[in-house]
Amino acid sequence: MNKENIFEAMENDILSADLTETVKNKMLKNIMKLKERKVNIMITGATGCGKSSTINALFDTEVAKVGVGVNPETMGYQ
Ligand SMILES: Nc1nc2c(ncn2[C@@H]2O[C@H](COP(=O)(O)OP(=O)(O)O)[C@@H](O)[C@H]2O)c(=O)[nH]1
Ligand SMILES: [Mg+2]
Numbered sequence: 001m002n003k004e005n006i007f008e009a010m011e012n013d014i015l016s017a018d019l020t021e022t023v024k025n026k027m028l029k030n031i032m033k034l035k036e037r038k039v040n041i042m043i044t045g046a047t048g049c050g051k052s053s054t055i056n057a058l059f060d061t062e063v064a065k066v067g068v069g070v071n072p073e074t075m076g077y078q
Helices: 001-016 022-036 051-059
Strands: none
Touching: 001 022
């Protein structure tokens, strides 16, 4: 499910829920705020524990270079 689909699903759930219009509007407004929010995630861990592999799995692409065994691949902040 991509980002847009998650928000769309949440909006549809709210619209079809048994709630007052005031509550629905408040929830929809909160979703609008959430859409604009950016988060920074720091992934830390020992060399070779699978940080790069996890990042690649999350983005379903090769964003981070995966090392071979426990030999370090990335030596600084990236
Ligand atoms: N068995 C196993 N190996 C993994 C897993 N995640 C990563 N690896 C392997 O561990 C090695 C180091 O992974 P990498 O993602 O580069 O680790 P990083 O140093 O923390 O970024 C690579 O050979 C990966 O293929 C896992 O969940 N299971
Ligand atoms: Mg790495």
